[in-house]
Amino acid sequence: xxxxxxxxxxxxxxxxxxxxxxxxxxxxxxxxxxxxxxxxxxxxxxxxxxxxxxxxxxxxxxxxxxxxxxxxxxxxxxxxxxxxxxxxxxxxxxxxxxxxxxxxxxxxxxxxxxxxxxxxxxxxxxxxxxxxxxxxxxxxxxxxxxxxxxxxxxxxxxxxxxxxxxxxxxxxxxxxxxxxxxxxxxxxxxxxxxxxxxxxxxxxxxxxxxxxxxxxxxxxxxxxxxxxxxxxxxxxxxxxxxxxxxxxxxxxxx
Amino acid sequence: xxxxxxxxxxxxxxxxxxxxxxxxxxxxxxxxxxxxxxxxxxxxxxxxxxxxxxxxxxxxxxxxxxxxxxxxxxxxxxxxxxxxxxxxxxxxxxxxxxxxxxxxxxxxxxxxxxxxxxxxxxxxxxxxxxxxxxxxxxxxxxxxxxxxxxxxxxxxxxxxxxxxxxxxxxxxxxxxxxxxxxxxxxxxxxxxxxxxxxxxxxxxxxxxxxxxxxxxxxxxxxxxxxxxxxxxxxxxxxxxxxxxxxxxxxxxxxxxxxxxxxxxxxxxxxxxxxxxxxxxxxxxxxxxxx
Numbered sequence: 237x238x239x240x241x242x243x244x245x246x247x248x249x250x251x252x253x254x255x256x257x258x259x260x261x262x263x264x265x266x267x268x269x270x271x272x273x274x275x276x277x278x279x280x281x282x283x284x285x286x287x288x289x290x291x292x293x294x295x296x297x298x299x300x301x302x303x304x305x306x307x308x309x310x311x312x313x314x315x316x317x318x319x320x321x322x323x324x325x326x327x328x329x330x331x332x333x334x335x336x337x338x339x340x341x342x343x344x345x346x347x348x349x350x351x352x353x354x355x356x357x358x359x360x361x362x363x364x365x366x367x368x369x370x371x372x373x374x375x376x377x378x379x380x381x382x383x384x385x386x387x388x389x390x391x392x393x394x395x396x397x398x399x400x401x402x403x404x405x406x407x408x409x410x411x412x413x414x415x416x417x418x419x420x421x422x423x424x425x426x427x428x429x430x431x432x433x434x435x436x437x438x439x440x441x442x443x444x445x446x447x448x449x450x451x452x453x454x455x456x457x458x459x460x461x462x463x464x465x466x467x468x469x470x471x472x473x474x475x476x477x478x479x480x481x482x483x484x485x486x487x488x489x490x
Numbered sequence: 491x492x493x494x495x496x497x498x499x500x501x502x503x504x505x506x507x508x509x510x511x512x513x514x515x516x517x518x519x520x521x522x523x524x525x526x527x528x529x530x531x532x533x534x535x536x537x538x539x540x541x542x543x544x545x546x547x548x549x550x551x552x553x554x555x556x557x558x559x560x561x562x563x564x565x566x567x568x569x570x571x572x573x574x575x576x577x578x579x580x581x582x583x584x585x586x587x588x589x590x591x592x593x594x595x596x597x598x599x600x601x602x603x604x605x606x607x608x609x610x611x612x613x614x615x616x617x618x619x620x621x622x623x624x625x626x627x628x629x630x631x632x633x634x635x636x637x638x639x640x641x642x643x644x645x646x647x648x649x650x651x652x653x654x655x656x657x658x659x660x661x662x663x664x665x666x667x668x669x670x671x672x673x674x675x676x677x678x679x680x681x682x683x684x685x686x687x688x689x690x691x692x693x694x695x696x697x698x699x700x701x702x703x704x705x706x707x708x709x710x711x712x713x714x715x716x717x718x719x720x721x722x723x724x725x726x727x728x729x730x731x732x733x734x735x736x737x738x739x740x741x742x743x744x745x746x747x748x749x750x751x752x753x754x755x756x757x758x759x760x761x762x763x764x765x766x767x768x769x770x771x772x773x774x775x776x777x778x779x780x
Contacts, residue, residue, distance in 0.1 A: 257583060293666040314668035321666045332535060332659050333714045342656055346667030352652040378714035398667065 245304070246271055246402055246433040247292065252301035254287050261287040264457050265301075269433050269450070271401070274424060276448035276464070277437040280477055283455045285437040289404050292435075293321050305402065313402075317346045320395030324406040325387055330380050336390050337375045340365055343397035365397035370419060385416030392423065403427065405436040409443055421447065444468060506739045515625040518636055519692045519731040519749065523701065525640045527727030528647050529685045530706030531720045532678060536658040540590060541575070542702040544597035545679070546686040548574030550604025550695055553620060558611045564635050564687045571683030572676075574600050601695075623694035623746035625735065636688050643684050650677060655716055692731065693746035701727065704753040711757075711764040726756050 247269040254262045262284035269275055277285050290296040292303060294310040305313035313319055320343070343365070344358040354362075366372055369389035379387055388408065395403050408420055424447055427434060435452075438444060444451055444464060451468050453459040453476040460472040506512040533542050549567035556566025574596055581592045608617050619627065628636075647654070656664045657674040665671045682702070689698040709722035734749030762769050 290662070293662065295662050295665045311668075314666060317667055319666055321662055323660065323662065327662075328660060329535075333710065333716050333719050334655075334659060335715065338716070342660070342663060343667075345652070345656060345664075346669065351649065380714065394663070 244270060246273075246306060247435070248302075248304040248307075249292065250302045250304075252291055252298045252303060254284075254291050254296055255299050256296075260456065262291070262454075262456060263300075265454065266458060267435075267452055267461065269435065271431040271433055272428050273450055274428060274434040274436070274448050275450040275452055276444040277435055277452050277454065278441075278444060278473075278476060279437075279454040279459075283476070284457075285454065286406065288454065289321065289406060289435075289437070292402075292404060293319055314346075317398050317400055319402045319404060320398045320400035322388075322391045322395050322403065322405040322408060325384050325411055327406065328387075328391075330382075330387065332380070333378060335376045335378055336366065336371055336382070336393075337362065339379060339390050340393045340397050343394035346398070361397045361399065362393075365393040368396055368423070369393040383413065385412035388412050389416055389419065392420065401431070402433045403435070405434065407438060408436050409438060409440055441468075441473070502736070502740070506736060511626050512735070512739060514628060514633065515735055515745070516732060518628055518633060519625045519735055520728045521640050522636065522688045522692045523705075523727035523731040523749075524724050525643050526685050526689050526698075526701035527705040527724035528644065528720060529681055530702055530704070530727065531709060531716070531723045532647075532654055532658055532706075533682065533702055534706030534710055536678070538678075538682070539699070539703045540593050541679075542682060542686070543699040544574060544578065544593045545571045545682050546690065546695060546698040546702070547597040548600035549683065549686055549690065550601050550620065551607055552604075553690075553695075554604050554607040554611060554615060557615050558607075562631075562635055564639055564684070567687040567690075568680075568683050570600060571686055572679060575679050575683075619694070620690065621694045621696055622744060623690060623692050623697070625692045625745050625749075628691060632691060636691060639684050639688050643681050643688075646677060646681055650674065651720075654678060693749050697746055697750045700750040700753055704750070704757050705730070708753070708757045708760045711760040711767045714766075727753070730756055 245268050247267055249265060249267040252262065252265050253260070265284070265288065267275070267288075277288060279285050287296065291298050292305075292310070294314055303310050305318055340362045341354060341358065344354065344361060345352050348354065348358065366375065369392050371386060371389055371393065374382065374386065379390060382390065388411075392408075409417055412420070424434065436448075445468065448464050450462065451464045452461045453467065453472055455476050455478065459476045460467045507516075533539065549571045552566035552568070552570030553563045554566075556563040559566075578589075578592050578596050581587065581596065582589050585592075605617075608615055608620075616624070618624075653664070653669060653674055654677070656669065657671060657678070661671050664674070685702060686698050689701045692698075693701055705723040705727040706719070708726050709719040712722050713719050730752035731749050733752040735745055737743060737752070738745040738748040760768065765771065
């Protein structure tokens with residue numbers, strides 16, 4: 237048998253469990269992703285999608301199992317700025333008095349000195365990132381004055397500025413305008429070509445078919461995982477969503 | 491004090507300055523206000539108003555015990571302030587009681603303990619000055635402590651200004667890029683306890699929470715930039731302190747209450763007339779006349 241070289245995997249989560257004060261949120265979950273792969277994370281509300289993200293970023297501790305990021309621990313991935321998290325729009329305080337520029341600059345904090353004084357390279361990285369998401373006209377706009385799509389792009393720019401090789405996106409397409417959706421899908425192709433690894437959670441089944449090479453169906457644990465074409469079947473989806481038929485969820489397949 | 495003597499603004503301001511205790515009170519209260527105002531931006535954005543209330547009340551037994559043992563009162567206050575937060579966290583984690591309930595019951599428990607201790611320990615502790623503040627009767631050793639603690643808090647907040655902003659805004663991102671969120675959490679709590687300690691000299695334990703949230707709330711209505719918010723918060727806190735002390739001097743009112751009332755009036759003004767977020771939106775009113 238061939239031995240597995242863990243260095244080959246960007247993300248390697250093995251039998252991970254997470255519980256909050258004894259309440260199990262996720263158990264025996266496995267995931268392996270290579271550079272350039274885009275994986276969709278699909279499940280009901282409360283199925284453990286956000287918990288999965290939190291475990292990968294180290295925001296919650298796993299009670300069992302092992303996570304390796306590029307073959308190393310989560311802690312060293314944090315230090316190396318390997319993972320960027322793009323939150324759901326609902327997950328952030330949109331009334332916080334902060335501008336687009338300041339949010340994107342936060343992507344650079346991890347690699348700055350203790351006072352977080354931006355160097356020239358940081359300023360350039362932020363400029364470039366904002367340009368890539370087409371928000372150059374909104375540099376000093378407070379995030380409270382942005383549309384949902386523009387706010388989403390701001391946080392994408394933060395991830396770009398961070399120069400992370402792994403992107404975790406929580407519902408990247410929810411509540412965004414068509415222009416943003418188009419821009420995000422173009423960025424996905426660029427990211428893929430740059431060899432970045434993307435894990436995105438979504439409710440929209442069409443987006444899974446469109447973007448994701450792989451899909452991970454979860455309901456507290458992994459229901460199915462593999463190539464989208466093989467795994468993303470009505471049967472598996474039904475199981476994932478607790479017995480509700482996919483026809484009911486997104487109409488009969490035509 | 492004659493009524494006609496402050497009919498001119500000049501004497502209204504300069505007359506009190508001839509008194510040594512007034513100069514000291516004005517300086518010390520401004521310093522304390524600046525510290526609390528600085529911290530206030532973070533607390534209001536983090537949603538820690540109730541936490542501020544809890545910590546400031548919980549320092550009471552610490553102050554009493556420290557006085558009884560002849561230790562610096564700030565030390566006792568600090569231990570009980572941080573202790574109360576640890577206890578809140580512990581009870582929350584180990585029981586099914588909701589967080590706001592836990593906060594409420596822990597801080598009232600500590601506060602009650604403080605009051606009972608005052609009545610039991612016969613000493614020269616003036617309950618009234620602890621509860622309502624006594625900026626006009628501040629002693630020299632208190633002045634030294636206040637200056638030391640204030641500088642400490644200002645230095646800590648200045649160094650970790652941006653990290654704390656990130657922590658309040660998006661702790662998950664902070665954690666993801668390797669910033670020590672645990673440290674920032676306790677740094678903010680430490681600063682909160684210390685600010686409560688110095689704040690209680692100005693306005694007393696009961697009202698110190700106002701010093702910690704009102705300036706931040708006022709500033710929040712006036713700007714969309716974090717740095718501006720901090721500056722406005724500090725300024726409005728200092729101005730309130732000065733107004734409060736002058737008014738209490740001329741009209742013989744309770745000083746702590748006057749300071750907090752001044753803050754409340756400034757908040758109400760912002761609430762009604764803030765350019766963008768006020769009820770009457772001054773900007774629009776002026777635009778209408780053009």
